[in-house]
Amino acid sequence: MRIALTRDVSPAMDRCELSHLARSPIDHARAVAQHAAYEQCLMELGCRVHRLPADASMPDAVFIEDTAVVVDELAVVTRPGAASRRPETASVAPALAVYRSVAEIEAPGTLEGGDVLRIGRTFYVGDSARSNRDGIAQLGELLAPWDYRVVPVTTRDCLHLKTAATVAAPGIVVLNPDWVDRALFGTAAVVEVDPAEPFAGNVLRVGDATISAAAFPRTNRRLEALGIDVRALDMSEFAKAEGGVTCCSVIFEISEEAPER
Secondary structure (H helix, E strand, C coil), X not given: CEEEXXXXXXXXXHHCCCCCCCCCCCCHHHHHHHHHHHHHHHHHCCEEEEEECCCCCCCCCCCHHHHEEECCCCEEECECXXXXXXXXXXXXXXXXXXXXXXXXXXXXXXXXHHHEEEECCEEEEXXXXXXXXXXXXXXXXXXXXXXXXXXXXXXXXXXXXXXXXXXXXXXXXXXXXXXXXXXXXXXXXEEECCCCCHHHHCCEEECCEEXXXXXXXXXXXXXXXXXXXXXXXXXXXXXXXXXXXXXXCEEEECCCCXXXX
């Protein structure tokens, strides 16, 4: 069974953290509707949605991906690089403890899930304004007992590594070569985003389909030409907050027979 941990849209989302975009008005009602469509898509792709409530004191909390990294053996609760976001983890940790043993990134380390890209048993982690070398090293130490490898990655001019690159399908990475080096991913096939769609490198693979933002039709067509089942969603309000399709969920597998912890 596949779990998707999500969080409702905060009524204060228009006060979100911004690093690379100018602030523009966010339509809360439209964001709520887009988030509902996103959750519906996750359910259609086989996820059981575990939703946490919104909190007006946490404008960015809908971007729940940044609060955790989950593998079969462990859930790692992060320490966000943006200080305003650190309170978000207090409710995420017990939610994950239902399904996994939980460990935490500790100060002075910082780590945000948007910087963590898993390909097989390798985790590429953006050394960014939000995730530092100490946090990356802690993640490596926590995952080492299960033979996972953690590789720091230099990014350029983007918020997170997964702003620039994500897995579109097994063996296929979609990326913006201006923000991360394509050579990083070795033998994986690389699909470059259309130059007119710099943010199109953020897609979310769920089961046998790939969720993408509808704002990137040219890049989506490149993926479809490879036989990828692309589910395009309107995520326009989240884009204003520097969010993408990976940002709004933490997805992991559980055994159908396994009791909740």
